[in-house]
Structures are given as structure tokens and as C-alpha cells.
Amino acid sequence: MKRIVLALIACVLASGCGMKDIDKRFYVVTTGIDMTDNPEKPYRISLRLAITAARVESGSSRTEIQTVDAPSIAEGVRLLKSHVDKELEFGHCRMFILGKSLLEKATPETMSWFSRRRDIQMISYFGVGEPDALAVLKVEPKSERYPGNALFLSFGNEGTESPYTITTFLFDLVRKIKERGIDPILPIIRAHNRTYVIDKSVVANKQGQRLFLSAEETQLFKMTSADSSKSELVLPMEDGTRVVMYVSQIRTKVRISAGDAPTVRLKIKVSGVLEESAPELLEKDWHGLEQRMGQRFSKQVEELLVKLRDADADPYGFGLRYLAQHFGKDKEFKAWEASYPEAKFQVSTDVRITGPGVIR
Template sequence: MAVLALIAVSLVIPSGCGFKDIDKRFFVVSVGIDKPRDPNKKFKVELKLAIPSGQERFGSNKYIIVSVESNTLTEAVRLAKSKVDKELDFGHAKAIVFGNDLFDEGTTLPEVMDWIARRRDIQMISWMGIGKPDALGVLSSNPQSERLPSNMLFMIFGQTGTETAYIVSEYLFDFYRRMNERGLDPILPIIETRDKDQLSVNTMTVFNKERRVLDLQPRETLILNNFYQGLSKTEILVKSGDIDLVLSAAKVKSNFTITGADSDKPVIHTITNVTASIEESKTPVSLDDLPKYEKAAEQLIEQRVAALFKKLQKAGVDPVGFGLRYRATHRVGQKEWDRWTAVYPNIEFETKSECENIGNGDCG
């Protein structure tokens, strides 16, 4: 009887105080982390809170942004709660944006990511990015085409709307993996605010395991993205001698192999296969000259790929995963890994490109 009475009481008493009705919640749709103005603080956290609308339509992206400066991210969120009348719910936080100046001095990547990775209600499929000039500007953008707060970011990185190889889409789970995986360094897209209604994403930044190391230009971003996401739908500017044209690539496939990995001078061989057609030309195009155009395009691609990899090598970063491939094909202990990191700065790159089936567009 005592047991039955205990069960009956447990059914009457609420199981906990953690549950809140939906009308008592603020849904955080994106999180910004900037460098604070107060020199005695370490972080400035911005939370973009969606305001529910009775009807979903263009321009109905109502929201508020709560900003707090603190020495820890945990404390910042607790202080943010004191500025609103509802419980903060991070279950819909699908974008996390770091300020462009956040990692300039003092602040390291691991101490920021520790809170993000541990927070159980932040989705590991959240999009990551760098906000330029700051994260607040990205979160404050108010495109008239948005129907939901931060929906422009979600569509850009999900490529459910626009599709371009200039946009690097980085998930939280992959970014965290890159932080902890030997032989693969973290990358993030750079989100620039042109004005209050427009965002631009066509560059990226590369980290080592601790700090931001190198920013890539749009053309370099495009090349690296072909190795990372394998995206096509890109253009290739070919200018050599009397050739001045633009190729539209319908298919781009990039891969690499490592030879002599156990020697003092390993060689990384890259191959880029391109299927394209001529989209624009400043000079008359002749079908008889298509092999010449293919050759010029191949040489240009090989030069650009080699230049990019040498730039990454000089900066001491490996976002493509050459070191990861080495680990996957060898039994690598600490001694072998130390040897690889020692030879990586002197590795040679042999780049090859095959440009096939170049058509001349719709012109006769």
C-alpha cells in the first residue's frame, strides 16, 4: 500500500520545473560573439530572439537582439535572461557568428568553442561564420525578403536558395571535429554586411587549432571549396595570349594522392576534372580552337591550385586534410606524426587539370 501511495503522489506532483509553455519561451535563432568594448570584459554576446507572427510573409521577420558583455559565455547568457520576460530556448539556434576582431588578441578558439560544444540545446548542425565588421552587424541585418528572422543565413549556407561555389558552408559538428582532428584545420566563411539589407559571403578564413591564421580571397575560396564541398556551378576566367573568355563549369571534381609519404620529400598530386562550356568571350570563338581553349584552361587551373596550396603550406595550415589522409593510410603514432609535421612545410605539389567537353555555349 505504501508503494501504491507513493506512485499516486508522484503522478500528482509535477515531475520538474524545467518545462515551460511555448508562450513563455523566447526562441534564439542566432548567436553572435564579439569583442567587448569594456576592456575588463572578455566577450560580448548577442542573442537574436524571434518574435512570433500570426502570418508568415515577406518582411515579417520581427525580432529583438539582447547584448551582454561578460567574462564568460555562461554568465552572459544568465545576464541576458534578466533582460527578457521569457525563458531563452536555444533549440532553434541555427547560426553562430564570431566577430571579425574576436580572435585578434587574447581570446583563443578552444575557450569560445568549449561553451558552444557543451551547451546541450545548441544544435550541432548549426551554421558557423565570421561576421565582418562584427557579428552584431550580421545579426542586425534586416533583408526585406526574409519571412523569418535569420532565414537569409539559413538559406545561404543551406544553399536551398542561391547556389554558388563561393559560399563555404560549415556546420558546428564539422568545425568542432576540425578543431580536434590532427591533420585537418578549421575553416569558416566570412559574412560581410554591405548595408542593413544585404549580406555578402564569398571569402573564408582558416584557423590553426588555436587562432585565426589566414583569410582567402574569393577565387582562392572557390578553389578550396571544390576540394571541400565539391560544388560545381562556377566560372573560370581564362586569359592567355589572344584568349579572353569565361567558362561555365557544369561539373568540377577535385582529388589528391600522396606519394613518398615515408620519405623526406613527399609529393602531393592533385587532379581537377572540369566539364564546362564557354559562357562569355571577348574574342570570336572557333570550334577548331576548342582544344587550345582546353589547354589554356588546364594550365590556368593548375597554376591557381598550386599557388593556393603553397600559400596554405607557408601559413602552416592544412584545411584540405593532407595530414588526415596520411594518418588514414599509415599507422601513425606520435613519432610518425611529428615527422609529418616536420616535412609538411617542404612538401612539393604537383597539380594536374583535365578540362573536357568544352562547348561554345548557344552560339553557332
Template sequence: MKNLYKLSGLFFFLILLLSSCGFKDIDKRSFVVGIGIDQLEQEQEGYEVTLKMAYPASETKELGNQFQLISAKGSTIAEAIRFIKAKVGNELDFGHMKMIIIGEKILTKDIEKTMDWFTRRRDIQQIALLSVGKPDAKTILSVKPKGERLPSNKLFMFFDETGTESPYVTTKFLYEFRRDLVERGMDGYLPIVESEEDNFSITTMAVIKKGEKPLILNKKETKVFNILKKSYDKESLKVNAQDQFFMLAVDSLNTSYRIKDSKKPKIKFKVDVEGTIEESKVKLRKGKLDKYNKLTEETFKKDIKKLLQKFQDTNIDPIGFGLRYRAMHTGPEKKKWKNWKDLYPEIDINVQVNAEITGTGIIE
């Protein structure tokens, strides 16, 4: 009997502990699905934080419209979140938050300080997706795309490639961007999201180096970068040279590079591309595939060389050449890093493109 009393007392004590913990019922929570961080005006220090909160609905077709935007300003992100909590009756739940949008103006500031809150919070997923909002993050969060079944779901489909797959869309996760900011030899990059009435436009990107002005890539440069970085093969290459104009639908694409260490170090970048011609403005003949291959190689090589040269001129390295150089060499890290910083602006980059066009389409 004594043991029974002891067990019942222990059970009652555990119930008291559970009742005092931080658990909240689902109807007392507001689920944050997206967060936007904007810089305050120049004369003010701090941020404007905007939360996009989803609310459950009985009908699936109504879910896309069941959300609320709440903003607050603060000297820090944590302070702004506290002000938002004072406006919301429910507990904020960040467990489903997968979209982080950073205002364009923040790129000119110390972005590492901005990311500090996200990397320290235990309830923020490290696989959350990052992007830059143009003109600001709040505008992007307020867009209501037609046919969106869940709040912010359309942005998820863009970046995790469960929906559209485009060579212009760059994907970056929170853990990757954090690593790029602190790792020597690799500079970070983020996609730029622009609003177009009730839709999004994602065709450019920003390359970010801590303490320096970001480098904004145009549409063509963004496409070439994604091809090089991800070996993106769902692509069409435009060839316009020697009175020939055709579009090559890429079936397979492989990229690789190595740093040749010698008296005169150089980077050898190799690209193998295979595909078929899907459109042409001039008459094509199957017997001239060698000529079309050569034109494709010359055109693509020129585009790649131009982009890599731009990275060199601005002393930015989103490909990760410096990281590879550090891994190849032994010795003190400070010495290896200094050697690479001296070498990178002057190193020769040789680009080799091997094209194989398998056909000119079903029309001869």
C-alpha cells in the same frame, strides 16, 4: 478496491511530478534563432553576447520583422546568457537556434575556449551553422534583409544551399569545426559575413589554426578552395591568356589527391573539369577546342598551385593532407605527427588539370 486506490494514488503522484518539471508553455518561451559572440575591448576580458529572438505572428508576411535583439556582457558566455535571462520575461529556447556568428576579433584569441560553451550545451544543435561576422557579430544579426520571411532565414538559405548556390559561400557546421580544432592534420575554416546596408556579402573565408593568426582568403582564393574541397561544379572559370578571354561554365568537376610515399614524398592533386564556353570577348572557333582546353588547364593549374603553396608557406592545412598522411601510416601517433610536421613545409605538390570543353555555345 484497494488496487483502485493504489492506482489512483500513483496517478496523483505522477501528476505532481509532471507539474514540477521544467516544461514551459510555448507562449512563455522566447525562441533564439541566432547568437552573436563578440570580444570585449582589449582592456576587458570576456564577451558581449547578442541573441536574436523570433516571435510568432498571425500573418506569414510579418514573421520576418517579428524579432528582438538583446545583448549583455559577461566574463564568460554562460554569464552573459544569465544576464540576458534577467532582461527577458520568457524562458530562452535554443532548440531552433541554427546560426552562430563569431566576431572578427575573436579569431585572434583562443577560439577553442569560445566554442566550449556551444559544444557542451545539450540544447545547442551540433548542426548549427558557423560564420565570422565583420566588423562584428552584433552588426550582422541586426541586418534586416528585404523579403526575409523568417528571422535569420536568409543566412540559412546561403549556407545550407536551399536558396542560392555560390562557389564563394563556404559552409561549416558546429560539429565539423569542433572536430577540426582538436584533430591533428586538419585546420578549420569559416565563412566571413559582411553587412551591406540591408543585405549580406559572403565572398571570403578565414582559415583558422589553433594558437596562430588566422589566414584570410580573398574572393578568388575562396572560390578555388571551395572547388577543391567540395568539388563544386556550379562555377564559371575565367581564362585570360594568349589573346584569348572566355568564361567556362562548368558542367562537372572532380577532384582527388594522393600522397606518394617514397624517398622524396609528393602530393599529386588531380582535377577533371568539363564544361561549355558561356561568354567570350574574342571570336572563338569550335575547331580550336584543343587549344582552349590547354589554356583552361594552364590557368586553373596556376590558380590551384598558388593557393596550395600559400597554405604551405603559412603552415596551414585546411585540405586535410596531414589527416590523410596519418591514416596511411602505422606506428605511434606522436611519431607520425612529427614526421608530417617536418615534411609538410617542403613536400612537392604536383597539380594536374584535365579540361574538356564540349562546345563554344550556340553561336559559332
């Protein structure tokens, strides 16, 4: 008996103060960070807070937005705690939106707040808000069941699997900001009526320049860098019709041959089903169609690669791959950096159309 009492007392004395019931916490579902013009308080922190309900219906999600200007992100969040009645909890905040203005001015050190906080999960998604983060936060999608769920579902493969949506996780972003030879790429989220449009992206290189990619370029990048299927291959015909192939499988192999001017070879294998084409097109020239589609795709990819090279951006991580093939010392990286602007690209695409998608 004495022992049990002693153990109980020890438990009470040694227990921490981390206990806070779930209903005494305010869940942040989306965090947005913008730049203000005020040099005293350059950061505008906006939090989208979930108001939970026991019963869940479509479109029933209710949220509250709190905004504050602060000299730093950490201070801003502390300040925001005094605006709300419950403890702020970032454990379920899986979406962080950086304003376009912030992206242009911010330093890598800005990111360290996210990776340092204990309750921010490293698998949270990052995106760029257009025109600014607050505008994106203010969108309340009609179909949203849970607060903030619409954005969570847009990324990853949980909900929609769009070939235009780039998914960047916090751990990946932090790694790419620090790593030599690879640059982070972030999706651009635009508020459009009551929904989000996420089809463009932006590459941030180490020199602080930003390169914006259009929707088509984003799709090309996602197909070739992440082997993302469920995308499409298009070939406009001479008579104005378009042949559209559904890509069910895509594999990309990258090889870098060293030399004075390094050559990057991309070997892409695509297979899929025709989703839209003129009748009897395949029977006429199956192999020729495949070749033409491949050539067009190679050309598009090559143009994208050249554009990235000219902007001195490397979201594919060619530099990292080059270092992996060499000794990975500073000298090699300097050599790569010097030769990357002259790098040549050779893209060859092997398209295989498995069928017209219907049985005659």
C-alpha cells in the same frame, strides 16, 4: 479503476518540468560573440531574438537585439535571461557569428560552450563577422520573411548555392579544432547595406594564426575541397575577352607520396559548358582551349596550396590523409609537421568542355 488512478498519480509525480509552451519561449535566431577591450568582461554576447507573427509576408520579419558584456559566454547568456520576458531557446539558432577580434584571441575552449549546450544543434552554421558580430546581427535584410531566415538560407544548399560561400557546421568546426592534420575554415560575413556578403573565408591553424583568403581563393578552395559544382572556370584571352565556363561537375583526387619532402598530387577533372566566349571559338581549337583552361586552373590551385603551406595552415586535411596512409602515431605526425613546410604540390587538371551551351 484503482490501477488507472494509480497510474495517473504515478504519471503526475514522475513527470518532469521540461514543459514550456512554444509561445512562452523566445527564439534566438542568431548569436554573435565579440571581444571587448574590458579585461573584466571580455565577451560581448549579442542575441538576435525573433518576434513571431501569425501572418507571414516578405520583409515582415521583426527581431530584437539584446547585448550584454560578460566574463564568459555561459554567464552572459544567463544574464541575458533577465533582460527578456520569455525563456531563451537556442533550438532554432542555426547561425553563430564570431567577431573578428574574438577569432584572433580566442582559444579552442571558447568553442566548448556551443558543443556542450543541449539545445544548440550540432548542424548550426558558424561564421566570422566583419568588422564585428554585432554589426552583422544588426542587418535587417528586406527580403527576409522569417526572422533570421536570410542567413540560414545563405549557407548549405537550401537557398542560394554560391561557389564563394563556405559552409561550416558546428560539429565540423569542433572536430577540426581537435583533430590533428586538418584546420578549420570559416566564412566571413560582411554587412553591406541591408544584405550580407559572404564571399571570403579565414583559415585558423593550430598555432593560433589566421590566414584570410580572398573571394577567388575561397572559390578555388571550395571547388577543389568540396567538389562543388555550380562554379566557374575563367580564361582571359589575349584580345582582352574572357572565356567563362560553367562547371557542372568537378572531381578532385588527392594523393600524397611519402618521402623526405612529401609530394601532394591533386588530379582534378572538370567538365561543363561554356557560358561566355567569343563566337566560333570552340570550333577553332576545342582541345587547346581545354588544355589552356586546365593549365591556368592548376596554376591557381597550386598558388593557393603554396600560400596555405607557407602559412602553416591545412584546411584540406593533407596531414590527416597522410596519417591515414601511415600508422597514425605521434611519431608520424611529427614527421609530417616537420616536412609539411617543404611539401611540393603537383596539380593536374583535365578540363572537358561539353559544349558551347547553345545549339546552332
